[in-house]
C-alpha cells in the first residue's frame with residue numbers, strides 16, 4: 206500500500222469523488238489558486254477549473270449557506286472553512302439551517318453538504334486559530350461529525366462524507382496533515398459510526414479521535430515499555446454517529462476507561478461519552494472513569510503555555526497509569 | 532426605474548393575480564382569527580398589506596424558478612403556487628402540513644413549487660437562496676431565484692455577505708426587500724444610514740430599484756426587468772418594494788405603540804387590493820357583483836383549507852425524534 210500524507214489522502218478523496226460525481230464542487234476561501242491554507246486542494250483548480258473549485262469572499266456564514274442552498278438544488282458541495290475557529294461565524298447557517306432543514310421542513314429534501322475544517326492546536330497559532338469545537342456541533346442534532354486520525358481514514362471517511370445525504374462536519378487534524386500512513390488506492394470508503402481499535406490492550410481503554418488517537422497510542426506504548434501496562438486505544442472516527450456499542454464492548458472487556466479530548470474539559474465530548482459509558486457499561490467498570498482534556502482556557506500562543514493547556518502524551522500516560530492502578 | 536416593456540398581463544392573468552392577493556389577505560386574516568380562538572398555537576406573522584409584492588414578484592417567475600422567504604412568508608408561498616390546505620395544516624401542526632407539523636408558520640418549504648422555505652432567522656434565507664442560484668448557474672440552467680427579505684434584515688451580515696457574493700459572481704438572483712418600515716417596532720430610519728434599501732446596491736455594483744410595493748403592476752414590471760437581467764447572466768438586482776403591514780408584527784402586537792393611527796390611515800388609503808380593484812374596474816374587468824363573487828369564493832377556499840387542517844391527523848408522537856437524518 207502506498208505511503209501518503211494525510212493532506213494528500215484528503216486530496217485523493219476529493220479527486221476520486223469529483224471524477225466520479227459531476228455534482229461535487231469545492232467552495233472556500235483561497236482553495237483554488239492558493240490551494241487552501243493547508244494546501245489540501247492544491248492542484249484541483251488546474252484539474253477541474255474555476256467552475257468546480259471556487260474561491261470565495263471571506264464570508265463563512267454565507268459559504269455554509271451557499272453550500273446548503275446548492276445542496277438543496279441537487280449539488281454535493283464541499284465547503285472549506287479555513288480554521289475550525291471560524292466555524293463560530295458560520296454557526297447560524299450550520300446549526301439553524303443546514304442541520305435542521307431535513308427535519309424541520311418535514312423531511313422533504315436532504316442537505317448533502319460537507320464542511321471541511323482543520324482543528325486543533327500545537328502549532329502556536331494562538332487562541333483563535335487552534336480550537337477543537339466538536340462539542341458545539343455534536344450538541345446540534347442533524348449534523349454528522351467525522352474526525353479522521355490517520356491518512357487512510359482521512360480518505361475513507363471523506364469519501365463517505367461526500368456520499369452521505371446529510372450535512373457532515375469533517376474535522377481535519379491540523380497537525381496530522383503532515384503525518385504519513387498507508388492509504389489504499391481507489392475507492393476505500395470507511396463507513397460512519399464504526400470505531401477502530403488503534404492499539405490492542407487489555408488493561409484499560411483509552412477513547413480518542415483525531416490527533417489525540419496518535420498521542421494516546423504513543424502514551425500507551427510508553428506505558429507498556431515502562432510498566433507493562435497494555436492500554437487499548439479506541440479511535441472513534443466519527444462522533445456522530447457515535448459507536449456506543451464498540452465503546453461499551455471495549456469497556457466491558459477492560460473494565461477501565463479514559464477519554465482523551467483536545468477541546469476544553471467542561472461540557473466536552475468526553476463528558477458525553479462518559480455518560481454513555483455509565484448508561485451502557487456501568488456494571489463493568491472496575492474503576493472510576495477518567496478524562497484527559499484541554500484545560501478550560503483559551504489556547505495560548507507560547508509553546509510553554511500551549512503545551513500545558515492541550516492534552517499530550519505525558520499527561521495521557523500518567524493518567525492512564527493511575528487508572529490502571531486504581 | 533427604466534421603462535423597459537414587460538410582457539403585458541392578460542385580462543385573465545390580472546384577475547387571477549387579484550384573486551391571489553385576496554387569497555393571501557384572507558388566509559392571514561383567518562389565521563389571526565384562529566389564533567384568537569386558540570385553534571392555532573405558536574406564532575405567525577401576517578403579511579396583510581404586502582400582497583402586491585408577494586404576488587407581483589412571483590407572477591414574473593416560472594415553475595422552475597426558486598423563492599426563499601422569511602418569517603412573514605405565507606403570501607410568498609401562496610403566490611409561488613403553494614396549496615393553502617397544506618399551509619394551513621402546517622399552522623395547525625398537522626401531519627398533512629408542508630413540513631408535517633415540524634416547522635410551523637416560519638419554517639415551511641414546498642420544493643415541488645420552487646419554494647425553498649420560509650425562515651425564522653432574519654436574513655437566514657439570503658445565503659441559501661444565493662446557493663440555489665449558484666446551483667442554477669453551475670448547471671447553466673435558465674432559471675432564477677428570488678430572495679425575499681424585510682428591511683430589518685439589512686442589519687445582518689448575512690444580507691451583505693450574500694448580496695456581495697451573488698453580485699461578485701453574477702448569479703441569477705433577485706434580492707427583493709419588502710420594506711414595510713418597521714422591524715418589529717424599530718423604524719428603519721433609526722437603524723440605516725441610507726434612505727432606501729435599494730441604495731445599498733451601489734456598494735455591490737448592481738442595479739438598485741425602488742418600486743411602489745403596493746402597486747401590483749409596478750412590482751410585476753420591475754421584477755420582470757430584474758429577472759430578465761438575471762436570466763441573461765447579467766447578475767442580481769436589488770429590488771425594494773415600499774410597503775406597509777396593516778396589522779401588528781405578530782399576533783402579540785395589537786397595540787402598535789411605535790407608529791401612529793394617522794400613519795396607518797394614510798397607508799390604508801393605498802391598500803394594494805383597493806388599488807388593484809380600482810384598476811380592474813377602470814379597465815372594465817371587474818364590477819361590484821364579480822368582485823363580491825370573487826371575494827366570496829376566496830373565503831370559501833380558505834374555509835376549505837381550515838376544514839382540511841382541522842380534520843387532518845396530528846403527527847405521530849412516536850416519530851418526534853425521527854427523521855433527523857436522511858436515509859435512516
Ligand SMILES: Cc1ncc(C[n+]2csc(CCOP(=O)(O)OP(=O)(O)O)c2C)c(N)n1
Nearest residue numbers: 603651652653681682683684711713714715
Ligand atoms: C436572527 C434574528 N434576530 C431577531 C429575530 C426576531 N425578529 C423576528 S422578525 C423581526 C423583525 C424583522 O424585520 P424585517 O426583516 O423588516 O421583516 P418584517 O417583520 O418587517 O416583515 C425580528 C427582530 C429573528 N427572528 N432572527
